[in-house]
Amino acid sequence: MKPLDIQQIGNELAIKWDSGEETFVSLLKLREECPCAVCKGEVDVMGHLHIGPASKLSAASATLRSFSYVGGYGIKPVWGDGHSSGIYSFDYIRRIV
Numbered sequence: 576m577k578p579l580d581i582q583q584i585g586n587e588l589a590i591k592w593d594s595g596e597e598t599f600v601s602l603l604k605l606r607e608e609c610p611c612a613v614c615k616g617e618v619d620v621m622g623h624l625h626i627g628p629a630s631k632l633s634a635a636s637a638t639l640r641s642f643s644y645v646g647g648y649g650i651k652p653v654w655g656d657g658h659s660s661g662i663y664s665f666d667y668i669r670r671i672v
């Protein structure tokens with residue numbers, strides 16, 4: 576499914592899909608599920624999982640400054656705390672909702 580429209584409504588992100596369905600996901604939830612290596616950790620060649628210092632989320636962390644579309648398969652939000660390395664595919668968003 577492809578989104579026809581994505582907009583922030585209050586503290587949620589509302590996604591309207593081409594199927595006619597709509598998905599609402601809270602910004603805090605999205606922020607907590609940030610899929611980037613810093614937030615989710617990285618597995619090295621030895622199979623050890625490295626996770627950065629537990630990211631403390633501030634109130635600003637879960638505010639959305641802006642977002643951009645990435646290659647037609649996802650979005651990249653810029654959070655209020657400046658964090659912007661997470662790319663959320665539309666599949667991923669649908670999975671965490």
Ligand SMILES: [Zn+2]
Nearest residue numbers: 609611614661
């Ligand atoms: Zn992240």
